[in-house]
Amino acid sequence: MSFLKEISQSLISAINKLKGSTGDEASIKDFIRDIQRILIRADVSINIVLELSKNLEKAAKEPPPTSFTKKDIILKKLYDGLIEILGGKKPYTLYLDPTKTNILMLVGIQGSGKTTTAAKLARYYKIRGYIPGLICADTYRLGAYYQLKQLAEKIQVEFYGSLEEKDSIKIALDGIKYLKEKKCNVIIIDTAGRHKDEKNLMEEMKNLSLKINPDHVLLVIDGTIGQSAYNQAKTFNENTKIGSIIVTKLDGSAKGGGAISAAKATNAKISFIGTGEGIEDFEVFNPVSFVNRLLGLGDLEALANRIEEAQVKEQISKERFLAGEFTIKEMVMQIKEFRKAGPLGKLLSLIPGFNMNLPDDVLKSAEESLKKWEAIINSMTAEEIKDPKIIDKSRIRRISKGSGTEVKDVEKLIESYFMIKRNIKRLKRVGFAFPTR
Ligand SMILES: Nc1nc2c(ncn2[C@@H]2O[C@H](COP(=O)(O)OP(=O)(O)OP(=O)(O)O)[C@@H](O)[C@H]2O)c(=O)[nH]1
Ligand SMILES: [Mg+2]
Known part of the structure; x- marks a missing residue:
């Protein structure tokens, strides 16, 4: 079972357990412990989990507004708290200027999912009426060229790459020129990733981004690495100004919560998430709808809204x-x-x-x-x-x-x-x- 399904099922069953209980002190304690366990298993950082539990405990002590129960208030706090952990109510949207050619550059360490994500992004924008083009600026792995070319053919978008040229900056600049001639208005540059050899990788990304001056740099982070996403995001950001983060492999990872909350901790915005190997397994990251999906049919959202209305009404x-x-x-x-x-x-x-x-x-x-x-x-x-x-x-x-x-x-x-x-x-x-x- 995938991580998302699993965490979703455990959250829903904890919520149902609370709903079915008397709402006495013991069942509330139980519920808070269940939530802690689920989040820790999802690798959300201990501090965040403790903060959320503290808020839940506090909510249990507050008198609920008229016609609501303690259980309602606690569920609302959980709902709000999860959204907060995932980045807050306002989703981040990557802005593309429709009047010009938008240059997006993907960076990230080896195997994080850059090449796959480049194609997913191209498809995403193609469906929305843009004319995307892909550039392979990965000169380190021979297979990289063919991998991206094949993906480009599959989704039928323009592609540029070179098997002879070894200078990634030159490839990128030639590619931009070529794709502009092809009337592409979203150019997505796939770059090389290397393991361990962090210094060289950072150096190359810095140079690339200085010479190419992309409109937006997207850092691709493997969702299976959990909380170490924090350091990765920080290191990249110190070297190349990161516009936003894409967290991949959220389908397969038990640690997805760690990567998302860690990415959030760096203050960078998560623009998209990858939820599978397929080219269509890709979505805009919206914390509210993400939480609604995790928690089932969005009935907690409705509850949270009703409580908020009641609280406003009860204000003087x-x-x-x-x-x-x-x-x-x-x-x-x-x-x-x-x-x-x-x-x-x-x-x-x-x-x-x-x-x-x-x-x-x-x-x-x-x-x-x-x-x-x-x-x-x-x-x-x-x-x-x-x-x-x-x-x-x-x-x-x-x-x-x-x-x-x-x-x-x-x-x-x-x-x-x-x-x-x-x-x-x-x-x-x-x-x-x-x-x-
Ligand atoms: N399950 C799952 N697999 C993914 C996802 N995104 C990428 N992958 C897989 O991760 C592996 C690596 O993906 P690539 O796109 O080649 O990663 P990369 O960052 O370009 O790798 P390098 O170019 O070697 O640095 C591939 O097997 C992809 O199919 C995702 O969202 N979910
Ligand atoms: Mg690649």
Whole structure:
């Protein structure tokens, strides 16, 4: 059974087990352990797994919005967490300029799947109306020329290569000229890969990319190497500016989760994934649809959306906020909500006088602090949220420990809360009319 099928089946069965349980503490603990096991088996890094488990545990402690259960909230957290691990909600799209010839160069170590991927990419763009052409700039392996030529014939796209020329830069430049004459608007250059001999490989890639100046360099990484993908991506990126990453062989590898999460850790975007040897086993990488597929029919997506709607509804009204009637938790949630609509500064600038009354550093740090603030709020008791005045030094220490923040972060949040509240109330008192939008 392939990795994707296997991880998908284990995730779905863990989810069903939780759904069928009473949702008591023990079954939630069980569920979190199941998820840990599955992700570790998929080679996702320990830190990421621990972070996700921590979030799940935290979710288990939060009161769910009306008409939802703890189980729902935990499933939503899992859904969000998996998407985050895989790169976030926004998929990366490789932009091609339709008005010019786009030059794409594939790099990667030996056997990572460059040549196969070059053909898959060409087919992908051909189907979408482009005129792709392939260049074999691999002068190290004799078979490389025939391998790519054959693939080009199979998918019926133009091909350029040379059996005599040994200079890969010259081949690439000649190829670009030749394929431009053939009216190709997507030129894909397949390069050589070598094992171990990393220094030479990096040197060649650097020179190639300097001389050819491709629009986009794609690093091809073998999905079976797991977390060592991190170092590979890093080394390549230090030598050649990597535009995006393609992770191959996700069909066969038990370690696919490692490669994807490691690639993400380098901050490079994953543009495509290879899911089989066949030329059509290739797709744009979209974390949301990937997770939906892993988890079955997308019912978790629907659940996550419903919970989000409910959470927004339960947020306090803007009127109450602007009347200065809000708890510290509501303040953080509200700021988060406003921030979704744009930078926090935009909200604050809607309220004349607000900026004036807030020290600069509170304003500036608010954006960065938001994540910490959420953690802090989650570590506060209901009583403390209701009446932050009771939070003394020892409570502050407990909260900072529980939220993994520093004492001064907790102090600052409480201070900001009282300050914002005071300012809003003061403005209201002097008869300032708050904008309602
Ligand atoms: N199962 C599976 N196999 C793949 C995938 N992509 C490539 N392969 C296989 O991996 C092997 C190596 O692929 P190549 O495309 O030749 O790799 P390469 O990076 O060009 O190799 P060198 O040119 O020698 O550096 C071949 O047997 C491919 O069929 C994939 O997504 N899934
Ligand atoms: Mg090759």
